[in-house]
Amino acid sequence: MEKTAKLPRVRIHPAPVRIMHWLNVPIIGAMLMSGWGIYNASPLFGFLFPTGLTLGGWLGGSIAWHLAVMWGLAANGALYVIWGLWSGHFRHDFLPVTxxxxxxxxxxxxxxxxxxxxxxxxxxxxxxxxxxxxxxxxxxxxxxxxxxxxxxxxxxxxxxxxxxxxxxxxxxxxxxxxxxxxxxxxxxxxxxxxxxxxxxxxxxxxxxxxxxxxxx
Ligand code: HEM
Missing domain, CATH: 1.10.287 (Helix Hairpins)
Known part of the structure; x- marks a missing residue:
């Protein structure tokens, strides 16, 4: 029998990190894709993003998506930063790094x-x-x-x-x-x-x- 069978599982990612992390994936995806749609209407460089990778269908639609999903990003990002600082997660898990x-x-x-x-x-x-x-x-x-x-x-x-x-x-x-x-x-x-x-x-x-x- 495996020696570890009775040992409890070790928690390595707290629930707030996991919830905010996975919420971030569709949020960032939508922000990137709608942002590329807005960029295409007034490009900064000599290229456009493929239409298939943009969200919103036209400039107004892309802006609407960008400004709507932005609130999700702001709320999720602010909670993550506040929680990371308050719980010591950033200090313990992201530092030190040289x-x-x-x-x-x-x-x-x-x-x-x-x-x-x-x-x-x-x-x-x-x-x-x-x-x-x-x-x-x-x-x-x-x-x-x-x-x-x-x-x-x-x-x-x-x-x-x-x-x-x-x-x-x-x-x-x-x-x-x-x-x-x-x-x-x-x-x-x-x-x-x-x-x-x-x-x-x-x-x-x-x-x-x-x-x-x-x-x-
Ligand atoms: C879309 C944008 C993404 C951002 C901004 C992001 C950001 C992060 C961050 C900041 C962490 C560290 C979390 C913490 O401890 O506070 C992390 C961990 C992790 N992410 Fe993401 N992530 C993204 C997408 C993804 C995707 C698509 C996957 C799946 C393929 C993924 C899989 C993971 C895994 C497995 C870990 C834990 C790594 C480990 O334990 O060594 N992430 N991510």
């Missing part, structure tokens, strides 16, 4: 030698999660500048003008897009991380516990 540790773990990940311990983020993950939080903050601030440029003229000025705020919005969106691609690729590389992000817990394994002991 350029050196990110470089080391990136090299290990690229050579498929990076060990993943469920319930503990490696330096690449920590850096990516902090990066996506920063992109989210920039997206919201630049988005507010574009949405209400008259009322929030001081915010527009902080970005160096309306046109620059549009570029910041675009690049922050690209940062989120890049994050999603790398993030999903990492989940595909370590599929055992997927189910615990839904259920919240893992079965303790003797092997994992031993590895923890030797590393801690």
């Amino acid at each position: 350029p050196r540790s990110v470089l080391k773990d990136t090299k290990l990940a690229l050579t498929l030698r990076l060990k993943h311990r469920l319930g503990q983020y490696n330096a690449v993950q920590k850096a990516l999660y902090l990066f996506v939080l920063l992109c989210g903050l920039l997206l919201v601030l630049s988005g507010l500048s574009i949405w209400k440029p008259v009322q929030l003229h001081y915010l527009v000025a902080a970005f160096g003008g309306f046109d620059r705020a549009r570029y910041v919005h675009f690049f922050a969106m690209s940062g989120i897009g890049l994050f999603v691609v790398i993030h999903v690729a990492m989940v595909v590389m370590v599929p055992s991380t997927f189910l615990p992000m839904i259920t919240g817990s893992v079965k303790p394994s003797v092997k994992r516990e031993q590895r923890k002991i030797t590393h801690d």
